[in-house]
Amino acid sequence: MPRYAMIIDYDGGPFAGWQRQSQDQPSVQGAVEAALARLEPGPHTIAAAGRTDAGVHGTGQVAHCDLPRDWDPFRLSEALNFHLKPLPVAIVRAVRVADAFHARFSALERRYTFRLVQRRAPVTHDKGLVWQVLNPLDAEAMRAAAAHLVGHHDFTTFRSSICQAASPVKTLDEIRIETLPYPGGQEIRFHLRARSFLHNQVRSIVGTLERVGAGSWQPEDVKTALEARSRAACGPVCPPQGLYLTGVGYPQDPFAD
Incomplete structure (x- = not known):
């Protein structure tokens, strides 16, 4: 499946942190994964470069995901931003990357x-x-x-x-x-x-x-x-x-x- 990397910008104030929590604890990861599910049915898991704590913000967080459909990266970011409203989370940019790329383990x-x-x-x-x-x-x-x-x-x-x-x-x-x-x-x-x-x-x-x-x-x-x-x-x-x-x-x- 095609792999995409994203730069994610977010206000951490409303969230219990980056990492997906239980259903009553909102997370940035959970918000992006829910937006992905609106585009393509089924569960989605994204991996991020850093797991920020509750209240911590991101202006340059990087995450990657695999999707069955071959998306144009610009259209992917636009569609995700539409489904992320009104949460304070935005996909600043999305790009297609090699299968070997990993947002966390490839980071220097x-x-x-x-x-x-x-x-x-x-x-x-x-x-x-x-x-x-x-x-x-x-x-x-x-x-x-x-x-x-x-x-x-x-x-x-x-x-x-x-x-x-x-x-x-x-x-x-x-x-x-x-x-x-x-x-x-x-x-x-x-x-x-x-x-x-x-x-x-x-x-x-x-x-x-x-x-x-x-x-x-x-x-x-x-x-x-x-x-x-x-x-x-x-x-x-x-x-x-x-x-x-x-x-x-x-x-x-x-x-x-």
Whole structure:
């Protein structure tokens, strides 16, 4: 059967996460599979590059599916978007790919961005899309702290106690901290890149770096926490609404023109 890869954009707020849940728990995967069933009868299963948690968003999630019918990719994306209404899920692009392509196992890297807004006034337009803190943060201190986390490490401190990964050892290729103007304050974006991430790793890292920016931790304390290899040494885990899966890298980009 023809295989198709899709870039999927979604607001994670209304969902219990990417992965299909029980019928009373809406999921992004379940929404796309239901839309596929409207096009072609029968059960459908799609595989994604990353299983985002409840409340986490996607702007560059990649998934693939096999369909009996040979669809024009543009018509497939248009038809799916019609059947996804009014849910906040959109197929940005669909392409035909080789049978060997797998959205998860073919991936070489995942890219996440976390959006943090610092201002005193309540956030309005970005409500549910950012993590808001009230007091100023020292971005340079956070950058110094983040440098201790880049590279090949045991990230036991920064993974959930229910993480199912076989090993806590990961290579974090990049943490880039960007500051942007924001009405009445500033926005800080944390860009992280790695082949794969542990459960809650990004939110644990950002929550800990925020403590450094607030002055409660020193940059060197993050190195100490990492070396402790203990979940108890981690800072607070930040809320999910600021987290976005923004892209997935493959040996050959299936979406390249």
